Amino acid sequence: MLTMEAKVVQWPRISTWIETDKTGRRPSGSLQFAHQRSRGHQRIKVLISAQIQPTGTSNKQRPKVVSVSCSYKNFPASVLKSGINDSYDESMILKNKSQEIEPYLSGRCIYLVGMMGSGKTTVGKVLSQVLGYSFCDSDSLIEQEANGTPVSDIFQLYGEGFFRDKETEVLRKLSIMHRIVVSTGGGAVNRPINWKYMHHGISVWLDVPLEALAKRISSVGTKSRPLLHSDSGDAYRNAYNRLSTLLDERSEAYANASTRVSLENIAAKLRYRDVSSLSPTAIAIEALDQIENYLRDEEGMSFGTF
Numbered sequence: 001m002l003t004m005e006a007k008v009v010q011w012p013r014i015s016t017w018i019e020t021d022k023t024g025r026r027p028s029g030s031l032q033f034a035h036q037r038s039r040g041h042q043r044i045k046v047l048i049s050a051q052i053q054p055t056g057t058s059n060k061q062r063p064k065v066v067s068v069s070c071s072y073k074n075f076p077a078s079v080l081k082s083g084i085n086d087s088y089d090e091s092m093i094l095k096n097k098s099q100e101i102e103p104y105l106s107g108r109c110i111y112l113v114g115m116m117g118s119g120k121t122t123v124g125k126v127l128s129q130v131l132g133y134s135f136c137d138s139d140s141l142i143e144q145e146a147n148g149t150p151v152s153d154i155f156q157l158y159g160e161g162f163f164r165d166k167e168t169e170v171l172r173k174l175s176i177m178h179r180i181v182v183s184t185g186g187g188a189v190n191r192p193i194n195w196k197y198m199h200h201g202i203s204v205w206l207d208v209p210l211e212a213l214a215k216r217i218s219s220v221g222t223k224s225r226p227l228l229h230s231d232s233g234d235a236y237r238n239a240y241n242r243l244s245t246l247l248d249e250r251s252e253a254y255a256n257a258s259t260r261v262s263l264e265n266i267a268a269k270l271r272y273r274d275v276s277s278l279s280p281t282a283i284a285i286e287a288l289d290q291i292e293n294y295l296r297d298e299e300g301m302s303f304g305t306f
């Protein structure tokens with residue numbers, strides 16, 4: 001989005017006056033201007049609106065512009081200039097973005113990968129809803145296949161190796177399916193065979209700072225996450241230390257994903273101090289942006305004007 005902002009600044013010339021509304025002797029109302037320009041195969045359209053109000057009773061007083069907004073690619077000024085600051089904007093952006101991208105996915109599944117607590121389930125549900133996809137949690141499928149035995153019990157009763165085999169089996173079955181957003185288990189990235197299956201679709205690595213992961217996990221508890229479970233000590237510290245070791249072991253494997261969504265990058269773009277204020281919707285928007293970039297690189301696709 002930062003690059004979009006730069007593009008808006010680069011082309012200040014306004015070519016078309018779309019609408020003007022002046023009432024009575026004292027002007028008030030709104031002005032809208034659009035500027036279109038071709039860039040390669042894309043047409044870029046920037047829309048600038050100004051709300052105008054009279055400042056007093058005297059006709060000599062000049063009207064004042066009370067707000068100026070600018071949008072580009074359906075991104076309103078709040079996003080382009082000062083970040084996403086309202087959930088209505090976010091929902092609209094997400095909806096528009098998903099409608100743009102969905103046809104180019106050709107039904108391919110989306111696999112969310114990332115550490116425990118990175119938001120694969122939370123963000124995955126948002127994405128599936130806007131794309132009109134089904135949602136699947138690979139841990140839940142493993143539990144179903146084990147007659148409802150929870151993941152933590154599977155680990156305890158049969159060991160991690162057994163769980164990993166089931167995980168691979170579930171990913172193999174999903175790889176021939178379409179139109180599903182899959183939330184994978186945090187360790188699914190370790191086996192190369194799992195990548196073979198996940199590369200049937202598009203994978204998205206949710207890259208979340210350790211502090212945020214440990215905070216989220218220690219607040220919900222580690223009972224359902226056997227690799228993090230500990231009965232004693234400081235929950236945050238324990239989770240942080242264990243996650244840190246796992247991340248060291250897995251970073252390279254996560255980087256196999258088709259795309260990466262860095263919460264630190266989103267927070268920086270939106271000028272948030274830290275990632276804890278980022279909503280699942282804002283993260284889903286970035287995921288769609290990254291998927292769009294991936295599709296463009298992959299196919300050299302020509303997306304329509306936005």
Ligand SMILES: Nc1ncnc2c1ncn2[C@@H]1O[C@H](COP(=O)(O)OP(=O)(O)O)[C@@H](O)[C@H]1O
Nearest residue numbers: 115116117118119120121122216220278279280
């Ligand atoms: N953007 C977010 N902001 C704050 N909390 C979140 C966010 N995304 C997820 N969470 C919380 O973090 C915890 C783990 O999220 P979850 O989606 O289950 O992660 P995963 O499926 O990757 O293990 C849940 O309690 C969830 O509510």
Ligand SMILES: O=C(O)C1=C[C@@H](OP(=O)(O)O)[C@@H](O)[C@H](O)C1
Nearest residue numbers: 115116117139185186187225226
């Ligand atoms: O990171 C891991 O190895 C694991 C993550 C868990 O899934 P979530 O990432 O959904 O918590 C679950 O598959 C299992 O406890 C192992």
